[in-house]
Amino acid sequence: MGPLLNALVKLQSVENNLRAAKAKLARCRRTVILKENQLRTLQNALEAKKEEIQLTKIQADRLELELKSIEQTLAKYRAALNLAKSNKEYAAILSELNTTKADSSKTESQAIELMKIIDLDNAQCDGIKAQIEQEKTELNEIRKQTEEQAKKFEAEIAEIEQQWQAAAKDAPPEAVDTFKRVAETYDGEAIAEIEVHDERSGVYTCGGCFMSLTTETANTLLSHDEIIRCPSCTRILYLKDAEN
Numbered sequence: 078m079g080p081l082l083n084a085l086v087k088l089q090s091v092e093n094n095l096r097a098a099k100a101k102l103a104r105c106r107r108t109v110i111l112k113e114n115q116l117r118t119l120q121n122a123l124e125a126k127k128e129e130i131q132l133t134k135i136q137a138d139r140l141e142l143e144l145k146s147i148e149q150t151l152a153k154y155r156a157a158l159n160l161a162k163s164n165k166e167y168a169a170i171l172s173e174l175n176t177t178k179a180d181s182s183k184t185e186s187q188a189i190e191l192m193k194i195i196d197l198d199n200a201q202c203d204g205i206k207a208q209i210e211q212e213k214t215e216l217n218e219i220r221k222q223t224e225e226q227a228k229k230f231e232a233e234i235a236e237i238e239q240q241w242q243a244a245a246k247d248a249p250p251e252a253v254d255t256f257k258r259v260a261e262t263y264d265g266e267a268i269a270e271i272e273v274h275d276e277r278s279g280v281y282t283c284g285g286c287f288m289s290l291t292t293e294t295a296n297t298l299l300s301h302d303e304i305i306r307c308p309s310c311t312r313i314l315y316l317k318d319a320e321n
């Protein structure tokens with residue numbers, strides 16, 4: 078390998094380190110985001126529960142009003158009962174009174190049911206609130222930890238970026254541009270080693286995409302220090318120097 082390809086191989090190794098350091102930083106930040114999402118889910122659940130309680134309370138209030146009006150009707154019937162002028166009239170009013178009483182106890186038990194539901198929902202709200210408090214404490218702890226870690230990773234990244242700039246100086250700018258473009262396409266993997274399967278019969282493949290390469294490609298790289306790209310994946314190809 079000549080100086081150009083040597084420089085690009087070195088740049089690739091720094092690029093790999095840089096990507097790894099950036100991935101570590103992203104992972105460390107992701108733990109905070111995940112925790113924040115968990116907290117938000119709980120907060121949404123709490124809001125939903127509160128709304129549910131509100132709706133049940135409206136229903137309960139309506140039943141309460143209904144009960145009051147039933148009470149009034151019952152009082153009316155009781156008064157009428159005393160003023161009944163015949164047995165027939167008395168029996169008719171009594172029958173109405175009993176029907177209304179049955180309605181009343183039905184409505185009453187519905188109201189009791191709703192109060193039970195509200196109590197249960199309130200208990201659930203308290204449970205969610207406790208979970209939220211715990212999540213908040215954990216989130217603060219994780220934030221503190223990741224902030225420290227992130228600072229370390231950021232320093233590491235800055236250092237590797239300097240190494241990258243230094244390594245890039247060893248190759249012409251156009252070559253570095255090509256390297257950067259291919260690196261963006263392949264998640265940092267800009268160059269690929271040519272794999273030699275059988276030198277005599279000339280079986281070569283691209284180490285990036287595993288497609289066959291012509292003997293000519295391999296031979297050109299043996300004699301020229303230039304950028305030759307895989308015709309299939311466009312990665313910059315290089316041949317490792319034969320071991321002496």
Ligand SMILES: [Zn+2]
Pocket residue numbers: 269283284285286287288307308309310311312
């Ligand atoms: Zn390829």
